[in-house]
Amino acid sequence: MIHEIAPYVFHNEYKPRAPKPDDYIFIYGKNQVVLDCTDEKAPRAPTFADVERYNPKLTYLFRIDETAFFLLALKDLPAEGFTEADGYKPQPTFVFNMLQPRYMAFAGLTAAHIAGWYEKRHICGRCGATLVHSEVERKMDCPECHAEEFPQINPVVIVGVTDGDKLMLTRYANRPVTHFALIAGFAEIGESFEECVQREVREEVGLRVKNIRFYKSQPWAMSGSLLAGFYCDLDGDGTVTLQEDELSEGVWIPRGEIPVQDVGFALTAEMIERFRVGKENEPLN
Numbered sequence: 001m002i003h004e005i006a007p008y009v010f011h012n013e014y015k016p017r018a019p020k021p022d023d024y025i026f027i028y029g030k031n032q033v034v035l036d037c038t039d040e041k042a043p044r045a046p047t048f049a050d051v052e053r054y055n056p057k058l059t060y061l062f063r064i065d066e067t068a069f070f071l072l073a074l075k076d077l078p079a080e081g082f083t084e085a086d087g088y089k090p091q092p093t094f095v096f097n098m099l100q101p102r103y104m105a106f107a108g109l110t111a112a113h114i115a116g117w118y119e120k121r122h123i124c125g126r127c128g129a130t131l132v133h134s135e136v137e138r139k140m141d142c143p144e145c146h147a148e149e150f151p152q153i154n155p156v157v158i159v160g161v162t163d164g165d166k167l168m169l170t171r172y173a174n175r176p177v178t179h180f181a182l183i184a185g186f187a188e189i190g191e192s193f194e195e196c197v198q199r200e201v202r203e204e205v206g207l208r209v210k211n212i213r214f215y216k217s218q219p220w221a222m223s224g225s226l227l228a229g230f231y232c233d234l235d236g237d238g239t240v241t242l243q244e245d246e247l248s249e250g251v252w253i254p255r256g257e258i259p260v261q262d263v264g265f266a267l268t269a270e271m272i273e274r275f276r277v278g279k280e281n282e283p284l285n
């Protein structure tokens with residue numbers, strides 16, 4: 001999955017340090033990232049060596065091994081040196097999937113998650129004063145009313161509903177993605193993961209479930225989320241009542257007929273594959 005970057009190690013503790021020449025700089029604003037696209041097939045994030053002469057305003061993000069990653073907000077980008085003539089182009093954040101080495105996809109999307117949060121946290125929501133960066137934690141502080149703003153993570157459940165040898169697979173309505181997915185949804189305030197699993201399954205396909213068991217979690221920066229994957233068993237009648245504004249399809253597929261998909265980056269694909277090969281109840285290593 002995307003966050004599994006071994007042998008590299010992600011260090012997200014907030015311990016800012018001065019940038020070094022080989023550290024990476026993510027230039028981010030309005031859901032876009034500015035990359036060096038001189039080689040269009042291999043876009044790259046600039047390093048501190050590329051931007052140092054402009055004395056840019058940088059925010060420390062995290063490290064992978066000893067390489068640090070810094071944010072340069074698009075609004076603070078120097079006017080010179082970063083135009084299309086210089087090879088730099090704004091790109092949608094899913095371009096990170098193309099970056100090499102592979103851990104750069106995780107680094108880029110995680111940087112975009114944090115950057116998107118910083119971008120929307122300039123003003124105190126309580127008193128309207130300008131927020132300042134905390135020096136000890138990844139948070140923004142209000143110097144007037146002392147409110148604190150921490151990075152926002154939206155919890156989501158991914159649910160593999162099983163009925164013996166069959167798995168409930170879905171397709172989203174109104175989205176270009178056509179491959180199968182699992183039932184999924186954001187947790188609501190006041191709700192446990194287990195209650196969220198029951199509610200999402202009830203809302204999306206009209207089924208009741210039991211024996212809810214946690215499988216694995218995954219940070220998923222594209223929706224600013226932490227995904228929690230669960231398998232559970234059908235409880236009672238398996239007749240599907242589809243929530244048509246959200247799903248175009250919700251079908252029971254026997255294990256032997258589940259199409260083989262590239263597991264790639266996503267927890268959903270891994271959970272479908274794990275059921276396909278009959279290992280959904282085996283303990284993880």
Ligand SMILES: [Zn+2]
Pocket residue numbers: 124125126127128129142143144145146147
């Ligand atoms: Zn305030």
